[in-house]
Amino acid sequence: MAAGPFGTTVFAGASGWVDRLNNRRRDMEGLMNQALPTAGECRVAVLLFDQDLKVAHKKTATDSGPLWWQRVNSQADRDALYLVATQHLREWVFLGQTTREYAAHPSTGDVVQYSNTRNFALQRAAHDDVWTIALVAHARSCFEYMDRHRFCSKCGVPSTVKQGGHEIKCGADECGLSCFPRSDPVVIMLAVDPATDRVLLGRQAAWPPGLHSALAGFMEHGEAAEEAVARELFEESGVRVDLCRYHSSQPWPFPYSLMLGFMARATSTDILVDQHELETAAWYTRDEVRAALAAGSHPGADPLTAAAPAGGSDPAPTLRLPPKGTIAHELCQTFVAADPICKF
Numbered sequence: 001m002a003a004g005p006f007g008t009t010v011f012a013g014a015s016g017w018v019d020r021l022n023n024r025r026r027d028m029e030g031l032m033n034q035a036l037p038t039a040g041e042c043r044v045a046v047l048l049f050d051q052d053l054k055v056a057h058k059k060t061a062t063d064s065g066p067l068w069w070q071r072v073n074s075q076a077d078r079d080a081l082y083l084v085a086t087q088h089l090r091e092w093v094f095l096g097q098t099t100r101e102y103a104a105h106p107s108t109g110d111v112v113q114y115s116n117t118r119n120f121a122l123q124r125a126a127h128d129d130v131w132t133i134a135l136v137a138h139a140r141s142c143f144e145y146m147d148r149h150r151f152c153s154k155c156g157v158p159s160t161v162k163q164g165g166h167e168i169k170c171g172a173d174e175c176g177l178s179c180f181p182r183s184d185p186v187v188i189m190l191a192v193d194p195a196t197d198r199v200l201l202g203r204q205a206a207w208p209p210g211l212h213s214a215l216a217g218f219m220e221h222g223e224a225a226e227e228a229v230a231r232e233l234f235e236e237s238g239v240r241v242d243l244c245r246y247h248s249s250q251p252w253p254f255p256y257s258l259m260l261g262f263m264a265r266a267t268s269t270d271i272l273v274d275q276h277e278l279e280t281a282a283w284y285t286r287d288e289v290r291a292a293l294a295a296g297s298h299p300g301a302d303p304l305t306a307a308a309p310a311g312g313s314d315p316a317p318t319l320r321l322p323p324k325g326t327i328a329h330e331l332c333q334t335f336v337a338a339d340p341i342c343k344f
């Protein structure tokens with residue numbers, strides 16, 4: 001996993017990697033006036049997404065990174081920017097969405113491609129490209145949130161976007177309701193059976209063969225994260241826990257979740273799967289989890305399923321785990337390392 005202020009998670013964005021300019025974005029006009037004249041010194045560019053929220057990128061990463069940047073050259077470009085803004089070191093970065101097609105960059109000849117954001121981010125995780133991932137996660141969550149909140153949830157009047165995409169305000173003066181793009185908290189956890197030193201993993205029927213993961217579920221209103229851990233584990237698997245410890249968090253922009261990772265101490269081991277949620281769940285030893293993680297790092301493995309490339313050998317076909325770049329992967333790594341957080 002990438003070294004840096006994020007600790008062990010990849011999608012996290014609250015750090016020195018990205019300056020979100022929170023205290024300045026109320027003055028978008030002033031912000032852009034400051035940024036644009038310095039284009040000769042700083043990169044002033046737009047991270048593009050298409051209407052399906054696929055991210056624009058180059059066919060192969062270059063010295064300027066993997067993302068497709070659209071230079072801001074005209075007032076029309078400027079007017080199209082409704083989501084801003086981050087500053088990374090000396091670079092101004094604006095986040096934007098477009099319906100235009102770009103075949104190739106006029107000066108470099110780079111070919112633009114649009115890819116599923118999740119696939120793209122997990123591929124960048126394999127390169128420890130934390131900054132790119134943080135930007136993409138930030139932009140995608142904001143776009144998704146705005147797309148689902150085009151009308152005031154109180155009075156139904158069309159909303160307008162403020163603060164560079166960080167405030168959505170009702171267009172009716174008599175209402176004026178403001179809401180702010182927010183994250184949906186999800187707990188994700190490994191239950192550990194201290195008596196046998198095994199962890200609980202489950203799988204959904206739609207997943208690729210063999211793929212298992214930590215159990216997870218949305219928190220409910222009025223519920224503490226620890227309570228959600230215990231409730232979700234019991235509802236999905238029938239397993240009871242009596243203690244849990246916080247591990248780490250990971251923004252997950254599909255559409256705008258925040259994954260909260262925990263280790264939990266199991267007080268029961270009988271499994272009764274909720275068939276609406278899971279196909280199966282089972283307890284796995286440290287050696288089994290270690291072998292599955294090792295199989296996932298097979299050169300050329302599919303970053304989404306950790307499966308070996310077609311025609312290649314697959315050293316662990318029966319158990320596969322989420323790839324590097326996911327918090328479930330990190331929870332499994334922590335268990336394999338016998339970290340004190342999972343010793344109960």
Ligand SMILES: [Zn+2]
Nearest residue numbers: 152155170175
């Ligand atoms: Zn309203």
